[in-house]
Amino acid sequence: MPEEHAHIIPYRTFLLVWVALLVLTGLTIAAAQFHFGALNVWIALGIATLKSSLVVAVFMHMKYEQPLFKLTLLSALAILAIFVGMTFLDVLYRS
Amino acid sequence: MSGHLHKDYTGAKFGMWLFLFTEVLLFGGLFILYGVYLARYPKEFVMAGSQLNVWFGGANTLVLLTSSLFVAMSITALRRGAKRLCLGLLGGTVACAAIFMINKFFEWSAKIHHGIYPGSAHLKEMLPGEMVFFNIYYLTTGLHGIHVVIGAIVLSWTMVFIKTGRVNAGDWVILENAGLYWHLVDLIWIFIFPLYYLILH
Numbered sequence: 001m002p003e004e005h006a007h008i009i010p011y012r013t014f015l016l017v018w019v020a021l022l023v024l025t026g027l028t029i030a031a032a033q034f035h036f037g038a039l040n041v042w043i044a045l046g047i048a049t050l051k052s053s054l055v056v057a058v059f060m061h062m063k064y065e066q067p068l069f070k071l072t073l074l075s076a077l078a079i080l081a082i083f084v085g086m087t088f089l090d091v092l093y094r095s
Numbered sequence: 096m097s098g099h100l101h102k103d104y105t106g107a108k109f110g111m112w113l114f115l116f117t118e119v120l121l122f123g124g125l126f127i128l129y130g131v132y133l134a135r136y137p138k139e140f141v142m143a144g145s146q147l148n149v150w151f152g153g154a155n156t157l158v159l160l161t162s163s164l165f166v167a168m169s170i171t172a173l174r175r176g177a178k179r180l181c182l183g184l185l186g187g188t189v190a191c192a193a194i195f196m197i198n199k200f201f202e203w204s205a206k207i208h209h210g211i212y213p214g215s216a217h218l219k220e221m222l223p224g225e226m227v228f229f230n231i232y233y234l235t236t237g238l239h240g241i242h243v244v245i246g247a248i249v250l251s252w253t254m255v256f257i258k259t260g261r262v263n264a265g266d267w268v269i270l271e272n273a274g275l276y277w278h279l280v281d282l283i284w285i286f287i288f289p290l291y292y293l294i295l296h
Contacts, residue, residue, distance in 0.1 A: 005142070007176065008171055008172075009167070009171055010171065010176060011168055011171055014164055014167045014168050014171070015164070015219060016165075017164075018160060018161070018164040021160045022157070022160065025153070025156055025157070025160065025288075028288075028289050028293065029153060031294050031296070032289065032293035032294075034295075035296050036294075037296070038137075039293075040293075040294075040296050041133065041290075041294075044287075044289035044290065044293060045289075045290075047289070048145065048285050048286050048288075048289055050236065051285050051287075052282050053283055053286070054284070055163060055278055055281060056278075057283055058167075059163050059164075059166075059167040059274075059278050059281075060274075060275055060278045061271075066105075068109070069108075069109065071114070072112065072113070072116070075117075075129075076116035076119060076120075077106050077119075078207070080119060081119070081121070081125045083123060083124070084123070084127055084130070087127050087130075087131065088130070088131075088134075091131050091134065091135075092134065
């Protein structure tokens with residue numbers, strides 16, 4: 001069975017990712033202290049996306065999964081993007 | 096007829112990912128609510144947002160990130176035959192879940208004590224944008240809190256399976272799936288924290 005040869009992620013990798021997540025959390029708190037206006041939300045979302053990517057790729061093992069998993073994840077995110085996009089196409093252009 | 100049960104590791108894991116995508120759409124909808132109202136009431140969101148306590152939010156962020164570390168490590172431990180370490184790490188994850196909920200209890204108690212909760216008289220006196228912020232705050236973090244409790248129960252159940260040997264180094268997909276669910280709980284909070292607690296400007 002192929003899964004017996006499936007990659008086991010070393011503890012060290014998880015610890016390094018955890019440290020990176022803590023640093024990014026600190027960064028997002030620091031960035032929030034500054035007045036960037038409307039940009040604040042986008043910076044927050046950007047850092048959150050980066051943190052999420054680390055969690056999905058390493059903690060959730062997606063980096064080591066077969067293409068089907070990655071493709072399905074991308075599809076789900078594309079659907080969410082359409083959901084968000086269409087909502088704002090409506091809401092932002094109401095008089 | 097042999098009693099052999101066909102197991103499908105890939106299918107089991109894929110099934111959990113499909114379920115997680117439905118959860119992403121569920122919370123995604125709540126974040127869309129946030130986005131639409133943030134665009135409509137930018138100033139009121141700052142006014143309301145600055146009333147949330149960044150220490151509670153930040154502490155809970157650290158707690159969940161650490162809990163994700165523990166559950167991820169628990170899978171490596173099990174697969175390497177370190178059963179006691181695995182159970183210790185899972186116990187740590189469940190403990191983090193408890194700390195998260197206790198933190199939330201104190202946070203919400205303080206807010207409720209000040210009359211800030213859905214349907215309160217104080218909420219009705221606020222500007223519409225402020226009221227909306229607190230309503231979707233309670234809705235989103237409340238639903239998330241329910242997921243934390245569910246995740247803790249699922250993980251505890253998995254610990255029992257590991258103890259009895261039903262989940263082991265040769266058949267660990269149940270632990271992996273429980274871990275995936277837990278990481279989703281962490282992921283949702285990764286977005287909740289900056290959007291609700293760091294809206295200062």
